[in-house]
């Protein structure tokens with residue numbers, strides 16, 4: 386990724402220990418089919434697509450959940466398109482600034498940590514996330530692509546280079562790029578914008594080669610990310626959906642785990658790798 390100035394470094398946070406009480410009982414309530422556990426354990430190539438639902442248990446709002454989703458309260462056409470930013474840059478800047486600030490006290494949950502553990506256990510692994518919250522990296526995932534950017538980063542709206550430090554915004558306008566003077570904006574992918582080429586290419590390649598694909602906490606309504614499980618399925622992968630609600634993908638999936646990801650993913654890892662030490666999932 387091109388940078389305007391100094392190297393950007395995301396902050397790291399100590400993770401709390403995972404909640405134990407009642408958790409083992411809940412995990413036991415999830416039935417993981419033995420053949421699914423075996424398929425996952427034996428798979429050399431696993432790809433995972435995540436969406437906002439995996440961060441819901443950390444307290445990050447989803448987009449499309451009826452009562453609590455961001456799009457229930459805010460109009461994406463006013464906030465998440467290049468046209469919206471051109472029309473009212475300060476409104477858009479402030480909305481993202483408030484979401485960025487809300488993430489400060491948020492920590493990864495057992496779903497994020499289970500996927501980080503899977504990264505350690507599967508030889509050829511890729512986690513493609515649509516989330517911009519940075520929680521997968523903070524949970525320890527290493528083979529990770531962020532398809533829709535990262536809200537912690539800021540970039541120049543003209544040259545699209547990442548800017549590490551900027552002067553505080555004025556009352557009416559967003560801060561300016563220290564190099565060219567254009568407005569700064571969040572480094573996220575808005576509607577009508579293309580996804581980062583490298584990230585999308587890596588995700589598509591992994592989906593087409595995967596033996597197992599997990600699709601976690603996404604409504605599977607936003608393209609081109611929604612195409613990834615379909616590529617995997619078309620190439621013969623076993624597609625597993627983890628979502629408490631039905632989505633357009635549910636009919637395509639070979640297995641559906643109708644449970645929150647913070648319960649289903651640790652149960653899946655425990656079923657597939659019963660000999661992998663439990664403590665190792667705590668980072």
Ligand code: BJW
Pocket residue numbers: 435436437438439441442447448449450454465515516517533573574575576577578579580601602603604605606607608609627628629630632644645646647
């Ligand atoms: C739980 C849970 C728990 C709850 N455990 N689960 C056909 C082909 C290609 C493109 C298009 C097409 N048709 C239309 C398009 C254009 C458009 C699109 O897809 N629109 C659709 C809405 C129809 N796509 C684009 O514009 C993309 N760019 C593009 O295609 O470029 C080419 C192009 C150029 C010019 C013109 C047209 C095309 C860009 C998409 C960018 C999306 N950006 C956002 C905002 C990011 C920044 C921000 O954070 O503000 O990305 S929108 C929003 O949706 C965000 C998300 O990443 C994305 C997906 O949402 P996600 O993650 O699935 O969340 P939800 O809320 O939808 O679902 C949560 C799920 O979790 C639910 O199912 C719950 O049940 C579940 N859940 N609790 C597990 N505990």
